Amino acid sequence: MKISIIGGGAWGTTLGQTLIDNGHQVLIYDLNPNAVQKINQHFHPFFDTILPDGVVATTSLQEVIDFSNYFLLSVPTKAVRSVLKEINPLLKRKAVFINVSKGIEPDSLKRVSEIVEEEIEAAHLKGFVVLTGPSHAEEMILRKLTLLVSSSKDLELAQEIQTIFSNDQYLRVYTSGDLIGCEVGGAVKNAIAVISGACTGLGLGENARAAVIARGIVEIVKVVEIMGGKKETAFGLTGIGDLIVTASSENSRNFMAGKKLGLGFSVEQIYAEQKQTIEGFRTIEAMHHLSEVYHTELPMINAAYDILTGKLDIKDGVTRLLSRDLKSEDF
Ligand SMILES: NC(=O)c1ccc[n+]([C@@H]2O[C@H](COP(=O)([O-])OP(=O)(O)OC[C@H]3O[C@@H](n4cnc5c(N)ncnc54)[C@H](O)[C@@H]3O)[C@@H](O)[C@H]2O)c1
The missing domain is CATH 1.10.1040.10 (N-(1-d-carboxylethyl)-l-norvaline Dehydrogenase; domain 2)
Structure with a gap:
């Protein structure tokens, strides 16, 4: 499975490592060239950790959109709407959005799932999942035991994301129908x-x-x-x-x-x-x-x-x- 990661900060890069551990392919997009350069040199941008082969990054949004049909959103919540506005005109097929950022828009009181529905053309939105739970990136990058929850209006999709991220080494993902x-x-x-x-x-x-x-x-x-x-x-x-x-x-x-x-x-x-x-x-x-x-x-x-x-x-x-x-x- 190929997954595009939007936001190569503490959490996005750490989840990139987990996806590689689980046998998937990733491409991380970040607008910060220093973060991208560090990742491509196998260093986590924030932690003193060597990344496994396969965790690669780009500053090209087009490249990350072309890479896969699964977009993991790991930018701060305040950047989510603007990054989706950039993605929408470039996206020419259906894609799944997996959000791991944690916040609510202060003015609109919208959740990220609602922001995605507003900003991504309905014909290109295959589904939305939130992947959330008690998780310090500082621990998961060291592969310390962590439990998360995958939640979506579409239970099959929540289960698919559960399977993609779970492993028997350190990460167990539950599903929930309460998005x-x-x-x-x-x-x-x-x-x-x-x-x-x-x-x-x-x-x-x-x-x-x-x-x-x-x-x-x-x-x-x-x-x-x-x-x-x-x-x-x-x-x-x-x-x-x-x-x-x-x-x-x-x-x-x-x-x-x-x-x-x-x-x-x-x-x-x-x-x-x-x-x-x-x-x-x-x-x-x-x-x-x-x-x-x-x-x-x-x-x-x-x-x-x-x-x-x-x-x-x-x-x-x-x-x-x-x-x-x-x-x-x-x-
Ligand atoms: N750090 C954690 O342990 C952790 C765990 C679970 C959830 N989260 C959530 O994940 C989200 C991201 O957290 P983080 O700790 O990775 O933050 P971070 O500040 O370490 O990283 C955010 C990254 O997003 C990039 N970015 C910002 N705006 C962008 C844009 N418009 N386009 C592309 N890239 C952009 C930044 O350059 C940065 O590299 C937050 O909502 C946080 O609550 C974090």
Whole structure:
């Protein structure tokens, strides 16, 4: 099987290695010539790892489109729409889109599957799958055990992607019929990871982190249900699984960005230091918009939004959350 990978960053290149491990062929496209050059010299662009033969890259979008009928989207969510706008006029046949980026468009509140449906001509869109779950690229590049979920409206297609990516060495992929729940869980957990990191930066302890994770799942469930997914999905790999790995690890850029906020860095300083994707900040913006549109309470995410936009000091954010009306936890 041939797979075209759009975005040769930390995750896209790592998945390229997995596909080669599984006996497939890959071609990675990235607009950054330095990343492409490193990959073609057998180096991962971000990790100190030698890539296997067969992980090859190009800066030519036409070349990667001609390469296969399966496009794996691994660019940051903010680049997804623009890259699809470039792909659409060049695509002259049906193709499957597999998305691994995690986010929701702040203005439109669209999920990536909806953006793909809007930007790719229906006659050329064979299907859409999201491949998501608890996964640090830093670990998968070392072939450490990982479980993911392949979800699509088309169960056969979800199963096909499950088979392509699974192996008996380190990667097991489940399927799910709840595309919305999987897409939303994977996106919103990044917002909660920022909050968890901020608590750590503020010097709060593990009690606080557990509280953020548990109450974070409540906010994720609310969003999953509002957007039309199943709340049970939030209790699986794509929700709580991904939240645990992201909200408790210094390997997570979202956790680390939050930690810096807690340590007193400004948003501008954090972006200046971290050139790679920080999806959580953008997801906080999207979720704040969603809570206004649907008149729903997302207390932690909205406090984070006010902190990010300079309306609230981070310490006052904690006080605001603690001084909310006391209530029962009954579900
Ligand atoms: N890093 C991980 O462990 C991990 C795991 C699972 C999911 N993800 C998700 O995958 C997505 C990508 O994450 P990443 O860590 O690989 O980010 P990254 O910043 O390391 O890589 C993104 C790559 O996309 C490229 N890119 C950006 N805009 C482009 C465009 N218009 N055309 C072509 N290439 C473009 C960049 O040059 C960069 O190489 C994010 O949504 C992230 O949440 C990451």
